[in-house]
Amino acid sequence: NYVAAPDAFDGTRAHYETFRRxxxxxxxxxxxxxxxxxxxxxxLTQGDADAWAQNWVQAHDIDKTPVTWDRxxxxxxxxxxxxxxxxNARESLAKLxxxxxxxxxxxxxxxxxxxxxxxxVPEHHDIVLVDYLRRNMxxxxxxxxxxxxxxxxxxxxxxxDAYHEAGVINQxxxxxxxxxxxxxxSYKEFRAFALNQD
Numbered sequence: 716n717y718v719a720a721p722d723a724f725d726g727t728r729a730h731y732e733t734f735r736r737x738x739x740x741x742x743x744x745x746x747x748x749x750x751x752x753x754x755x756x757x758x759l760t761q762g763d764a765d766a767w768a769q770n771w772v773q774a775h776d777i778d779k780t781p782v783t784w785d786r787x788x789x790x791x792x793x794x795x796x797x798x799x800x801x802x803n804a805r806e807s808l809a810k811l812x813x814x815x816x817x818x819x820x821x822x823x824x825x826x827x828x829x830x831x832x833x834x835x836v837p838e839h840h841d842i843v844l845v846d847y848l849r850r851n852m853x854x855x856x857x858x859x860x861x862x863x864x865x866x867x868x869x870x871x872x873x874x875x876d877a878y879h880e881a882g883v884i885n886q887x888x889x890x891x892x893x894x895x896x897x898x899x900x901s902y903k904e905f906r907a908f909a910l911n912q913d
Contacts, residue, residue, distance in 0.1 A: 726763030804831035
């Protein structure tokens with residue numbers, strides 16, 4: 716196994732996600748679910764995690780009744796994953812500011828919180844995400860992004876209208892482009908412009 720062994724886990728919820736990610740990487744080289752579980756249990760050796768591991772082993776005779784790795788992870792999550800993770804991530808997302816960070820560093824943090832908050836399909840949450848970015852990124856970056864977006868939109872609108880009038884695109888395609896035009900800047904576009912500006 717070329718992956719570094721995880722640190723022993725003591726049951727602290729604040730450290731659980733890091734532990735879970737580490738243990739999932741560590742056991743990828745282990746072929747069977749039972750051996751993955753045994754390996755994971757060997758790192759649950761401190762505090763509440765140790766007590767939970769002992770109770771789990773007593774409740775599951777995995778030699779007689781095998782347990783899947785997914786089921787084991789679900790049991791771990793039920794015990795140690797913070798149930799308010801999405802709510803906490805939304806709060807943190809609203810407070811996250813760019814400060815002096817370059818855009819790529821800001822987006823690393825932003826995307827991690829966005830995922831935890833449940834905003835995993837940006838197109839469904841464009842309005843909220845773009846609002847966070849407008850409020851929390853540097854004013855100069857936001858101005859540059861919006862200027863670039865408006866320039867691109869004006870150019871695209873002109874080309875779209877000309878193609879429609881010339882019959883190059885049909886009415887259905889044109890209507891779709893007009894609807895997209897009205898929706899405003901998307902999270903993906905904002906992110907791309909911000910990274911380009913920085």
